[in-house]
Amino acid sequence: xxxxxxxxxxxxxxxxxxxxxxxxxxxxxxxxxxxxxxxxxxxxxxxxxxxxxxxxxxxxxxxxxxxxxxxxxxxxxxxxxxxxxxxxxxxxxxxxxxxxxxxxxxxxxxxxxxxxxxxxxxxxxxxxxxxxxxxxxxxxxxxxxxxxxxxxxxxxxxxxxxxxxxxxxxxxxxxxxxxxxxxxxxxxxxxxxxxxxxxxxxxxxxxxxxxxxxxxxxxxxxxxxxxxxxxxxxxxxxxxxxxxxxxxxxxxxxxxxxxxxxxxxxxxxxxxxxxxxxxxxxxxxxxxxxxxxxxxxxxxxxxxxxxxxxxxxxxxxxxxxxxxxxxxxxxxxxxxxxxxxxxxxxxxxxxxxxxxxxxxxxxxxxxxxxxxxxxxxxxxxxxxxxxxxxxxxxxxxxxxxxxxxxxxxxxxxxxxxxxxxxxxxxxxxxxxxxxxxxxxxxxxxxxxxxxxxxxxxxxxxxxxxxxxxxxxxxxxxxxxxxxxxxxxxxxxxxxxxxxxxxxxxxxx
Numbered sequence: 331x332x333x334x335x336x337x338x339x340x341x342x343x344x345x346x347x348x349x350x351x352x353x354x355x356x357x358x359x360x361x362x363x364x365x366x367x368x369x370x371x372x373x374x375x376x377x378x379x380x381x382x383x384x385x386x387x388x389x390x391x392x393x394x395x396x397x398x399x400x401x402x403x404x405x406x407x408x409x410x411x412x413x414x415x416x417x418x419x420x421x422x423x424x425x426x427x428x429x430x431x432x433x434x435x436x437x438x439x440x441x442x443x444x445x446x447x448x449x450x451x452x453x454x455x456x457x458x459x460x461x462x463x464x465x466x467x468x469x470x471x472x473x474x475x476x477x478x479x480x481x482x483x484x485x486x487x488x489x490x491x492x493x494x495x496x497x498x499x500x501x502x503x504x505x506x507x508x509x510x511x512x513x514x515x516x517x518x519x520x521x522x523x524x525x526x527x528x529x530x531x532x533x534x535x536x537x538x539x540x541x542x543x544x545x546x547x548x549x550x551x552x553x554x555x556x557x558x559x560x561x562x563x564x565x566x567x568x569x570x571x572x573x574x575x576x577x578x579x580x581x582x583x584x585x586x587x588x589x590x591x592x593x594x595x596x597x598x599x600x601x602x603x604x605x606x607x608x609x610x611x612x613x614x615x616x617x618x619x620x621x622x623x624x625x626x627x628x629x630x631x632x633x634x635x636x637x638x639x640x641x642x643x644x645x646x647x648x649x650x651x652x653x654x655x656x657x658x659x660x661x662x663x664x665x666x667x668x669x670x671x672x673x674x675x676x677x678x679x680x681x682x683x684x685x686x687x688x689x690x691x692x693x694x695x696x697x698x699x700x701x702x703x704x705x706x707x708x709x710x711x712x713x714x715x716x717x718x719x720x721x722x723x724x725x726x727x728x729x730x731x732x733x734x735x736x737x738x739x740x741x742x743x744x745x746x747x748x749x750x751x752x753x754x755x756x757x758x759x760x761x762x763x764x765x766x767x768x769x770x771x772x773x774x775x776x777x778x779x780x781x782x783x784x785x786x787x788x789x790x791x792x793x794x795x796x797x798x799x800x801x802x803x804x805x806x807x808x809x810x811x812x813x814x815x816x817x818x819x820x821x822x823x824x825x826x827x828x829x830x831x832x833x834x835x836x837x838x
Contacts, residue, residue: 337778342594348774360391407781408569410491467513499548544780567781575776592745
């Protein structure tokens with residue numbers, strides 16, 4: 331009898347469920363989207379019910395679309411965004427909305443924590459290079475000072491994946507790759523950081539259990555079975571961070587491979603076999619999807635700028651998509667191709683929600699610079715892509731300084747679908763950019779792989795993850811554009827640094 335594994339990726343603006351066969355090949359997938367709530371500048375929230383209902387719709391959708399018998403599933407694996415925080419009461423029910431990972435309301439609290447502990451201690455203890463308002467430790471301190479009633483009522487502080495695991499199995503449990511960026515956890519001991527908990531005024535009892543990445547932590551309960559259409563008793567893997575799962579899902583499971591993902595966030599991953607703390611304090615180190623492995627992992631909110639641009643400024647493209655079925659992003663690509671590299675001096679700094687490492691700055695903001703009457707909409711379309719490519723270039727440079735030989739880029743997520751964007755990345759970095767077949771479901775595949783290993787379906791996560799990997803498209807760097815992007819990189823970094831005094835509050 332053939333068995334399958336279900337992998338579910340809980341992304342920033344969508345949840346995707348995908349089914350994989352005994353060779354870890356994708357059988358099919360189903361995606362359900364949702365929109366985040368932005369009640370004020372810097373705040374990003376979402377109702378917990380939106381996550382759970384969308385999760386259920388994605389799972390039911392893939393089972394319906396594929397006609398896969400639910401009783402043929404061997405396990406369920408989870409991949410999810412990090413840092414999104416929920417406060418749960420004594421009945422494990424959410425108190426208010428989830429605070430989404432990119433929410434940066436806690437800038438003052440982040441600064442306070444960094445001043446108290448020091449950047450070097452935070453780096454050595456957690457692997458994170460400095461404090462950031464998106465880290466749950468800062469968010470918890472913000473709740474303590476600004477919503478004391480919520481803070482007092484909270485029986486458990488949970489990350490989004492922790493909460494979903496609890497809804498599935500009845501057990502509130504987290505794992506290393508997700509906990510790494512909470513600043514509540516010690517990367518050296520794999521336990522919670524007592525001094526940080528004491529500073530925040532919380533206890534270990536208010537936090538989830540800790541399991542290794544991918545461990546089978548329970549089975550589908552009766553309530554979840556009815557909601558999802560999955561059999562009660564189906565083993566559930568605790569999974570791992572989406573970026574860790576995504577890397578594993580495309581075979582980035584051994585040192586020497588560099589992958590980037592341009593979705594809601596722009597991220598990069600390369601694997602290390604032992605703990606690797608950057609002496610310059612720029613590149614964070616996370617546990618990878620497999621216990622005992624680590625990943626050098628840069629990230630930025632820059633990838634979301636294209637969706638924001640589409641939604642707010644591309645009404646005609648969206649209308650064409652609705653009427654004719656031609657994807658709005660494809661239409662934007664055609665506009666980008668009309669503009670020469672460098673956009674006639676137009677520069678976009680894409681940090682709509684602060685910038686991440688290697689240039690971590692919670693006060694960074696998006697900027698359109700050098701606009702003239704000669705510029706048209708298509709210039710802005712291309713400048714956004716080039717701005718994100720400049721962030722990627724910084725990620726590569728910082729990773730290479732740690733002795734990692736970056737010879738090519740494997741590109742994932744929505745940005746990898748854009749030929750124009752992939753070529754810009756190749757030209758801007760002067761490195762080949764490759765895309766993979768089936769990479770759209772990379773995070774789901776990584777989650778499925780570690781779940782399958784957890785139930786004994788496969789012996790080696792590394793071997794099965796690297797099997798069946800096939801390159802799809804390749805974009806070679808064009809040498810004639812190297813000078814243009816070298817100049818843009820210099821101007822971009824000058825602009826980014828020059829903006830800091832204007833964006834940072836005077837008392838900082």
